[in-house]
Amino acid sequence: MFIPHTDQETSEMLEAVGVKDLAELFTAIPQKHRFPKLNLPPALSEMEVMAELENYAQANESTKDIISFLGAGAYNHYSPAAVDMLLRRGEFYTAYTPYQPEISQGTLQVIFEYQSLITLLTGMEASNASHYDGATASAEAVIMAHQNFRGKRNKIILSPSLHPQYRATIRTYTQGHADIKLAGDNLDPQGSPEALLTQVDTDTALVIVQYPDFFGRLYDYTDFISKVHESGALVAVAVNPMALALFKSPGEMGADIVVGEGQPLGLPLSYGGPYLGIFATRKEYIRKISGRLVGETTDARGNRAYVLTLTAREQHIRREKASSNICTNQGLLALAATLYVSLLGKHGLRKVAELNYQKAHYAASQISKIKGYSLVSDEPFFNEFLVRCPGNAADLAAHLLDHGIIAGYVVGTDYPKSVDQLLVAVTEMNSKEEIDLLCETLAEGHHD
C-alpha cells in the first residue's frame, strides 16, 4: 500500500532542503511552461466516456469474431473459467513478489508450484519465478551464459529459426555488452540446425535454438547438443511449453537452459501481452539465474512453509554484482499458468496437446491436397507448419481476411525471401469445419 506524506512530513522535508513551499522546487522550469494550456475537448460524463471507449473497443476484431490460424509465438487456446476466477482473487492480484516475502505464504506457494511444474515440463532442475515473455527470457539466457564464462567466451550463436522478435530483443538487451558477439544471422533461416555447428568454436558461450522452431519444425536436438558441448559451449532451447506435454523435453536432450513463451499455458492472446517468460536451467547454474527460487521447508513448529531459498542475482544481496537486475516477474501470469496446468492435470494437458497435433496434421494434409499448395518442410511438427502458396502469401492472406479468416502468419514479413510462405497454426479451438473452410477459401483464393 502506498502511504503519501502527511502535511507535517512535507513541511519538515521542505524545511530540510531550505525551500518555503512545493512550488519553489519547480523554479528551474520557466514560468510559462509550468502550467501550459492544454488543448482538450470539453469534459465528458462517465457515461459518455464509457460509450466512446466501447465504440473504440468494438472496432477491434478478436478471435471470437474471426476464425484464426495465426500463431507465430502466441496461440489461441481455451482457458477454463476457473483460471480467471481464481486469478482475480484479491489475495493474489499482484505481479510482485513481496519484499518481505515470507509473510505472503500463498504467493510463495504459487511460485513454488509454478517452478515445480516448469521443471517437470522442461526436464530441468530449477526454474525461476518468470520473466516478461519468451523474448526477454531468451535474452536473459544469453546474458547468463556469457556471464558463466566470465569474458573467456564471447560469441553467442542465435539460430536463424529462433523467433525474429526474440532475436531482436536479444540485440536490444546486449547493446551495452560491447564484448558479446552475436552470430548465426548469415545462415539459411530454413536450413537444418546442423549448419549452426559450423559456427561453434572455442569462443562460443551459447547456442540458442527453438523447439518447435519459428517455422514449426520439431528437431530432436540430442546429438546437436552433445556436439556443441564438445566445444565447451552451452545450449539454450526456447520452447512452446504446450508442445512439451507431448514431445521429448529439452532436459532429456541435454539442454543447459530452457526458456520459452508461457502464453500457451492458458493465457489469453490479449493483443500481444502481458505474457510469461519461462526460464529454467540445471542445478549447477542456479547461482547465475536472475530472479528468485522459492523452496519448501518447515517452520519452527514443524509446519510446511515456503521461503525465498535463493536470490543470488537479486538486488538486495548482489546489487552491482548482479548481471541482471530485472527481477520483476510476471507473478500474476505465472499464477495463471500454474492454475491452467493444475486444472488440466498431466493427462489433460497431454490431451490438449494431442488435439493440437491431430488437428494441425489434418489441416496440413488437407491443404497439401489443394492444387498449387504444398508443405515447405517434411520435418515433424506440432501445431504449426509452413505452407508454400501459389503466389504472394500477403495477397492471399488479405483475401482470406475479407472472408473472416486469418490464414496465418505471412512469413515474408520477417523473411523477405519467403514471400510465398504462410505459417499456419491450428489449435484445439479450430473445429474441423473451420479447417475445411480455410481449405475451401485457400482454393478459391488461388483461382481469383
Next chain:
Amino acid sequence: MNIPAGFKFAPTDEWVHMEGNIATIGISDFAQDQLSDVVFVEIAVSAGDTVKKGGLLGTVESVKAASDINLPVSGKVIEINESLSDTPELVNTDPYGKAWMVKIELSHAAELNDLMDDKAYGVNCAGREH
C-alpha cells in the same frame, strides 16, 4: 581473532602465505567472521590463467552478503581449491588452512611489500571492529 604470524594481508582481507615463489591465498578469519555463515564459494580463475593484482579471484556468498575476493598479487595460477564448491563452510572453520583458494606463482615479488604483516593487519582489524 586469529591472525597467524608469517602471513601477509591485503586491506580487503585476503591473506597470502609464501612458500618459495608460490603464494597461497585465502580470506582472513576477520573476513569470515564479518560474512557469517558462508554458503557458496566461486573461484573465478582457472589453473594456467595469468592474473593481475586487483583482479577478481572469486566470490564468497554468505547468508548476509555476496563479496568479491580480489587478487592480492600478480602471477600464474597453478592450482585452485576445488573442494570449496562442495564444502564452503571450510571458510568459516579453517580460513587459513583447508579454505585456501588459489595458489599463484608470483610474477612481481615486489607486490608483497604492499601487503600488511600480521601486526599491521591486527591494528587494521581492530580499527574496523565495532
